């Protein structure tokens with residue numbers, strides 16, 4: 001029987017992309033494998049995945065997609081996207097079971113690899129005697145923190161939002177409790193429970209695959225591999241196999257969304273080397289109209305060239321696109337005359353940019369990012385320094401790691417209500433592009449790009465970890481009960 005690995009990403013496109021890249025990586029290590037990816041859908045805009053999936057399915061026959069039936073959400077009225085995601089994925093378990101059984105008619109399944117939101121499916125894997133692996137689509141620092149989260153939970157009865165202290169977690173700098181991911185700030189929040197359950201499931205897995213590389217997060221990787229983050233040294237094997245980034249895909253999506261792909265790359269062709277600041281905030285990031293105007297003023301006053309992806313503001317003051325509103329009217333969103341005054345040195349894109357291509361364009365010299373982990377790795381692989389402006393999920397942690405540990409970014413500092421002034425935008429753009437500090441960060445970014453390549457090359461740390469991962473499939477898999 002043919003051998004298969006089943007990958008189960010949560011719906012946002014960033015998670016899907018890194019799982020697809022994981023599938024491709026496993027195929028380079030073992031071309032005879034068959035990779036099966038389970039796809040679920042959620043009741044919010046998680047980035048259009050259909051063109052991307054079609055493209056991968058058409059170009060890599062060994063990767064097969066299985067669309068699970070849409071589940072009906074019962075009573076939940078939450079608009080919290082993390083809670084919705086957990087709920088949808090939990091309800092999808094019977095479909096996961098059916099799909100695994102169906103795949104196992106033709107393949108021996110060596111592993112089910114889930115991301116943090118899909119951990120409920122590990123119980124299905126256990127029932128079917130399929131080894132369950134976690135895939136941490138964020139970095140080693142965030143993984144250290146999630147593995148340590150149950151310990152934090154046991155040492156206080158307060159919500160993290162009320163703790164007002166520094167958390168000391170092995171392998172990472174001290175973390176202000178308020179910088180923990182928003183869904184775990186409130187102990188009474190359903191998401192807190194969801195993430196706690198997810199964290200508790202990590203040590204139970206057959207292994208944890210992490211999208212990072214050893215020299216990017218040396219201290220966190222060391223703490224993880226020494227088992228310091230889980231009591232009684234119950235850390236399963238850790239495989240740091242990154243950086244996994246999309247080499248192509250979303251840009252095809254961009255072409256169909258707004259037809260600006262070519263326009264923006266052609267525009268970049270006409271700009272001087274290293275001169276353009278790119279501003280882009282992931283698949284879900286949104287700003288209020290006031291914040292968009294403040295960014296515009298800051299960019300204008302900085303005098304720098306820029307390429308800026310702008311979306312419509314949210315209807316409910318959130319910084320996450322639960323329902324992205326199309327038909328962007330830039331003239332009414334941005335300050336009067338802004339587009340005209342900056343047309344010689346700036347380009348505003350509606351909704352989406354071909355980010356990987358943009359970051360790798362020689363004209364791009366800096367990246368103002370929401371610090372989603374894929375965006376971080378894409379910047380690292382392109383050797384582009386960042387300004388870290390976190391918006392949601394674990395991004396505030398990534399800002400700390402980027403600024404304090406990796407030294408690849410300047411922080412964007414917001415006021416207590418989360419607002420960033422035009423003066424701050426201006427100062428940070430100038431700091432990144434012109435200051436001595438910016439120069440050091442740039443040099444470090446270039447060095448880290450070389451280190452990333454080295455990790456992936458023959459004999460590099462990530463290459464070794466992938467072969468160990470594939471070896472582990474052989475060791476763990478006995479005769480799965482589903483195949484009997």
Ligand code: UDP
Pocket residue numbers: 012013014015017246250251280281282283284309351352353354355356371372373374375376378
């Ligand atoms: N992306 C893109 N164009 C955009 C916005 C996002 O190509 O305008 C891609 C980006 O390159 C990355 C992914 O979408 O691969 C976003 O993932 P990330 O982890 O950075 O953030 P998330 O969207 O999950 O918050």
